[in-house]
Amino acid sequence: xxxxxxxxxxxxxxxxxxxxxxxxxxxxxxxxxxxxxxxxxxxxxxxxxxxxxxxxxxxxxxxxxxxxxxxxxxxxxxxxxxxxxxxxxxxxxxxxxxxxxxxxxxxxxxxxxxxxxxxxxxxxxxxxxxxxxxxxxxxxxxxxxxxxxxxxxxxxxxxxxxxxxxxxxxxxxxxxxxxxxxxxxxxxxxxxxxxxxxxxxxxxxxxxxxxxxxxxxxxxxxxxxxxxxxxxxxxxxxxxxxxxxxxxxxxxxxxxxxxxxxxxxxxxxxxxxxxxxxxxxxxxxxxxxxxxxxxxxxxxxxxxxxxxxxxxxxxxxxxxxxxxxxxxxxxxxxxxxxxxxxxxxxxxxxxxxxxxxxxxxxxxxxxxxxxxxxxxxxxxxxxxxxxxxxxxxxxxxxxxxxxxxxxxxxxxxxxxxxxxxxxxxxxxxxxxxxxxxxxxxxxxxxxxxxxxxxxxxxxxxxxxxxxxxxxxxxxxxxxxxxxxxxxxxxxxxxxxxxxxxxxxxxxxxxxxxxxxxxxxxxxxxxxxxxxxxxxxxxxxxxxxxxxxxxxxxxxxxxxxxxxxxxxxxxxxxxxxxxxxxxxxxxxxxxxxx
Amino acid sequence: xxxxxxxxxxxxxxxxxxxxxxxxxxxxxxxxxxxxxxxxxxxxxxxxxxxxxxxxxxxxxxxxxxxxxxxxxxxxxxxx
Numbered sequence: 001x002x003x004x005x006x007x008x009x010x011x012x013x014x015x016x017x018x019x020x021x022x023x024x025x026x027x028x029x030x031x032x033x034x035x036x037x038x039x040x041x042x043x044x045x046x047x048x049x050x051x052x053x054x055x056x057x058x059x060x061x062x063x064x065x066x067x068x069x070x071x072x073x074x075x076x077x078x079x080x081x082x083x084x085x086x087x088x089x090x091x092x093x094x095x096x097x098x099x100x101x102x103x104x105x106x107x108x109x110x111x112x113x114x115x116x117x118x119x120x121x122x123x124x125x126x127x128x129x130x131x132x133x134x135x136x137x138x139x140x141x142x143x144x145x146x147x148x149x150x151x152x153x154x155x156x157x158x159x160x161x162x163x164x165x166x167x168x169x170x171x172x173x174x175x176x177x178x179x180x181x182x183x184x185x186x187x188x189x190x191x192x193x194x195x196x197x198x199x200x201x202x203x204x205x206x207x208x209x210x211x212x213x214x215x216x217x218x219x220x221x222x223x224x225x226x227x228x229x230x231x232x233x234x235x236x237x238x239x240x241x242x243x244x245x246x247x248x249x250x251x252x253x254x255x256x257x258x259x260x261x262x263x264x265x266x267x268x269x270x271x272x273x274x275x276x277x278x279x280x281x282x283x284x285x286x287x288x289x290x291x292x293x294x295x296x297x298x299x300x301x302x303x304x305x306x307x308x309x310x311x312x313x314x315x316x317x318x319x320x321x322x323x324x325x326x327x328x329x330x331x332x333x334x335x336x337x338x339x340x341x342x343x344x345x346x347x348x349x350x351x352x353x354x355x356x357x358x359x360x361x362x363x364x365x366x367x368x369x370x371x372x373x374x375x376x377x378x379x380x381x382x383x384x385x386x387x388x389x390x391x392x393x394x395x396x397x398x399x400x401x402x403x404x405x406x407x408x409x410x411x412x413x414x415x416x417x418x419x420x421x422x423x424x425x426x427x428x429x430x431x432x433x434x435x436x437x438x439x440x441x442x443x444x445x446x447x448x449x450x451x452x453x454x455x456x457x458x459x460x461x462x463x464x465x466x467x468x469x470x471x472x473x474x475x476x477x478x479x480x481x482x483x484x485x486x487x488x489x490x491x492x493x494x495x496x497x498x499x500x501x502x503x504x505x506x507x508x509x510x511x512x513x514x515x516x517x518x519x520x521x522x523x524x525x526x527x528x529x530x531x532x533x534x535x536x537x538x539x540x541x542x543x544x545x546x547x548x549x550x551x552x553x554x555x556x557x558x559x560x561x562x563x564x565x566x567x568x569x570x571x572x573x574x575x576x577x578x579x580x581x582x583x584x585x586x587x588x589x590x591x592x593x
Numbered sequence: 594x595x596x597x598x599x600x601x602x603x604x605x606x607x608x609x610x611x612x613x614x615x616x617x618x619x620x621x622x623x624x625x626x627x628x629x630x631x632x633x634x635x636x637x638x639x640x641x642x643x644x645x646x647x648x649x650x651x652x653x654x655x656x657x658x659x660x661x662x663x664x665x666x667x668x669x670x671x672x673x
Contacts, residue, residue, distance in 0.1 A: 010642040013635055017610035043631045204634070207653050214638050 001342075001362050004055040005222055005383055009214045016047050023054035028546045030232060030458075035063040035086040037070035039097035041210040048221035056225065056234040057342075067209065070097075074125040078132050087460065088228060089129050090138040091122070092220075094187060094211050095145055095165065104149070104159040111158035111167070119171040126175065126182055134462035138183045138227060139176070140220070141169045143191035146200055180440055181461060183227050183389065190219050226384035232458070233448025236365060236385040237339055239282055240330060242348035243293040243300055243321070246373070247279075247311065248272050252303045253295055263308030271374040276310035278377050283315055287386050288337060290318040292329045292346065297321040326353055327360035338511035340451065340547060345385045347376060419586060422517060425482040428589035429518065431525040434468040434475040435593065441489050442477055445508060450547040452509040454540065454554060459494075459506070472497050474529050478522050479593070480513050487513050491522055500536040502526075507540070507554075514550075520584035523558055527580050539563075540572040558583065597663045597670075604643060605659075608635050618660035644670065 002023065004012070012019070032053070036042050042064055053060045063084045065073045070091055073081050081089070099121070102114040122139065129137050145154075145161045154160035169188055176184045191199040199216040212220065229235060244251045249261030249268050261269040262276070283289050289311070293300055300321045304313045313319065318336050320329040326348070334341050342363040348354055349371050358366045369379040415421040434442060443461040450456070459467070467473045478491035490510040495502045504526075509519060530538060540555045555572035556562070564571045602616040609627040622628040628636070637656065641647055646669045648656065656662050 010639065013642065014604060014607040014639045016608075016635070018607070021610075041634075044634065203650055203653070206650055208630075208634050210634065214642070 002055055003365075004051045005225075006368065009218050012048060012051060012218065013214055016051065019051055020047075020054065023051065024059065026054070026057070029054070029057055029059035030456075031059050031061060032088065032228065032232065033061045033063075033084065033086045034088045034090060034228070035065070035081055035084055036090045036092055037065040037073055037081075039068055039070050039091075039093035040205075041067065041208055042092050044210060044214065044217045045092065045212070045221050045224075048218050049224055052221055052225035053228060056229040056232075058229065058232060058234065068097075071121065071125060075128045078128065082132055086133060086135050088136045088138060088231075089133065090185075090224065091125060091140065093122075093140050093142075095142050095161075096205070096211055098142065098165075098168070101161055102159050102164055104157075106157075106159040108158045111164065115164065115167045115171060118168055119175075122172070123175065126179065130181065130462075134460065136181050136183065136231065136460065138185055138224060139172065140185045140187045141172045143187045143199060144196055146196045183231075185220065185224050185227060187220065190223050191216070194219055222382075222384060226387035227389060230387040230389040231447060233450060234342075235387045236287075236345050237343040238288040238290055238317070238333070238337060238345070239279060239386075240290045240292045240333060240344050240346045240364075241279065242346075242350070242353070243291060243295060243303060245349040245371075246347060247276060248303055248306070248309070249373075253299055257299065257302035257306060260303055260306060262303075262306055268373075269308070273308065273310060275373055275376055278380075280310055280315065282386060285386075285388070288317045288339075289315055290333045290337070291316050291321060292326050292333060292348075293321045294323055294326070295321045325356070325360075327357050330357065330361060330364055338451075338514060345380070347380070349373065418515075422586035423588075425484070425516070425586075427480060427482045427516065427587045428591050429481075429521050429587045430479040430591050430593045431476055431522060432593055433529075434464070434477055436468075438477055438489055439464050439468060442492050445489065445492055445510065446506065449508040449510065450545070451511050451550050452514065453545075453548050454507045454551055455505060455543050456545050456548060457506050467494060474502060474526065474533070476522060476525055476529070478509075478518060478525075480516065480518055480587070482516075491518055493522055493526055495526065495530075495538070497533065497535060500534060502530050502535045502538045504538060504540045511550075517584050517586050519554070519558070520582075521587045521590070524582040524584050525590075527574075527576055527582075530576055531578060531580060536576055538574045538576065540574070542570045542572070544568055544570075597666055598659070600644075601640070601659065601663065601666075604639050605636065608632055608639055616659055618663065619658065621658035640666070646670065646673070 004019070036046055046062055046064060050060055050062065063086065070093060098118060100114045100117050102111040126137055129135060142165045144165060148154040148162055150157055150160050155162040155166065157163060172184055176182045194215060198213060199219070200211055201213040204210040204213065241247055249272055250259060252260050262272050263269045264273065279289055301313055303309065304311060318333045320333055322329070330341065330344060330346060334344060341361055345365040345367065346357055347367065354366045354368060357364055365383065365385055367379045367383055369376040415424065440461060443459060443464045446459050446464070468475055474495040474497060476493040477489055479489050480487045490513045492506065492508050493504060494506040495504050526538065540560055542552065542555060544552065560572035560574045562570060563573045598616055602614065605616050606612050606614045609632060611627060622633060637648065637653065644666065646666065652665060656665070
């Protein structure tokens with residue numbers, strides 16, 4: 001990881017080739033095939049996108065359309081594109097590609113006709129891509145025009161371009177809200193954040209048919225990389241916070257809890273309050289919060305009991321306040337929350353702490369916001385660490401589920417044996433073949449599970465849909481509830497039958513339910529289905545990656561016998577007999593959905 | 594003059610990914626490996642950013658070899 005996103009644009013332009021070479025040499029990159037269909041010159045954007053994705057552990061295989069042939073290549077003659085077999089098609093269009101602006105003297109009906117003509121042209125692209133390829137589609141919406149012929153009236157008059165683009169963007173929004181495979185890259189917001197005149201460079205448009213400045217290209221690429229990274233589970237999941245001069249002004253151990261600066265009384269106190277509110281909104285959105293601070297725990301807690309503090313102790317899924325080195329505490333936080341270090345973002349006002357953490361744990365993101373807390377939100381926003389691709393009910397409830405997990409761990413301390421603890425959880429599972437209502441969640445889980453994942457195969461939603469209907473496949477999803485609540489859909493198996501053998505192509509489980517014997521219950525259900533179908537052997541495969549060491553002994557623990565290894569992959573076998581003895585003892589109840 | 598060439602050389606080496614490139618006034622897209630139309634955009638943008646100058650539209654059209662770039666840059670840098 002090289003932290004490409006925080007490098008200045010000049011360095012990225014100059015060193016693009018050397019940086020790409022260095023990043024491509026990393027081990028265990030996930031290959032994703034991306035076709036960029038451009039309405040303008042896209043090479044600079046594509047160069048930046050490649051660097052940013054490589055830095056997220058994704059090696060893009062890239063295809064670019066002929067200049068301004070995005071419609072033709074998607075709809076009229078798609079064979080080069082279908083031959084390329086893209087996982088993602090990115091439609092890189094912008095305001096220069098609008099064909100039908102309403103005339104200045106347009107009536108409302110004329111305006112609506114123009115909006116609908118443009119929207120239909122793009123809808124045809126999305127539909128063709130779904131029918132012919134079934135890939136994910138990322139679509140730019142439109143930046144606001146830098147010319148406003150009618151001034152402020154441009155956003156009101158039916159002939160105004162600003163009004164027109166607003167309406168067209170609304171059409172795109174509605175399409176993306178109703179199509180799970182369509183993602184918007186929000187050019188309108190990206191350009192607004194930089195400023196339209198910094199984003200576009202008319203000189204480059206006239207000279208090279210390139211709409212953006214280098215800075216503009218980089219901003220679009222960052223945003224696209226965040227979305228693509230999110231689709232493949234590379235978004236970060238936990239914000240780890242220092243306390244003194246990060247969540248409040250002052251040093252609580254020296255100044256005392258009553259003297260820390262938080263609340264509305266001074267500009268400085270307001271800035272800390274705003275940052276705490278921002279953290280709380282992230283938490284509401286499913287991002288976990290943790291504390292990593294050098295302090296005495298009892299005193300530090302009093303800061304979170306301050307009447308003006310927005311954040312309270314119970315908002316944090318993990319609280320590491322001691323005098324140990326911060327990188328040690330960050331490792332402990334990751335372990336306790338069952339997260340990889342590459343899921344953490346660490347915010348600390350102290351440059352020395354930031355530096356040692358970056359040096360010791362390069363996988364942890366450590367944003368440099370200087371020392372002025374009023375900058376920190378903009379820096380976090382710009383880096384796009386926590387990009388969600390869809391907001392599921394799961395995301396909105398995640399923080400609560402981890403809170404319950406903490407309660408469970410606490411609970412665990414009071415039992416004579418681990419089995420007794422599992423029994424006390426009163427678990428019940430629902431394990432069945434894929435159902436339409438869960439397919440989206442299943443695809444989401446498949447693409448973002450990295451640790452408990454035996455083969456790390458990725459499937460698009462359309463592939464999952466096809467497999468669900470294919471009689472040669474045995475599919476299982478698992479949901480798990482316990483006395484503390486519902487953990488949701490947390491495990492998936494895809495098996496492919498060849499005569500009397502079942503090949504387990506995919507076996508994944510969310511780390512939230514590790515050590516709950518859910519994998520035993522899944523195997524029992526799989527075995528039962530296999531026996532019904534007169535399958536004699538289950539073949540399991542383990543393909544090691546940097547992240548799935550957790551399951552290196554998965555098949556051994558389940559009583560499989562190793563039958564070989566090739567190219568680093570291990571092959572395992574389990575013979576089935578009609579008197580198969582179920583492995584699971586602690587998940588008491590199996591319910592049907 | 595030689596000074597501008599020596600400042601341009603590392604930029605060309607980076608962008609064209611050729612660490613041993615020797616830059617001369619005569620160098621142009623057809624006699625320099627890797628200098629295609631896309632590398633050209635990158636070269637111009639990198640030069641503009643590095644020196645804090647900006648070529649206007651007419652100038653961009655005339656920047657076909659290193660000699661012309663260096664002459665134009667000399668004028669621009671003198672005017673800064």
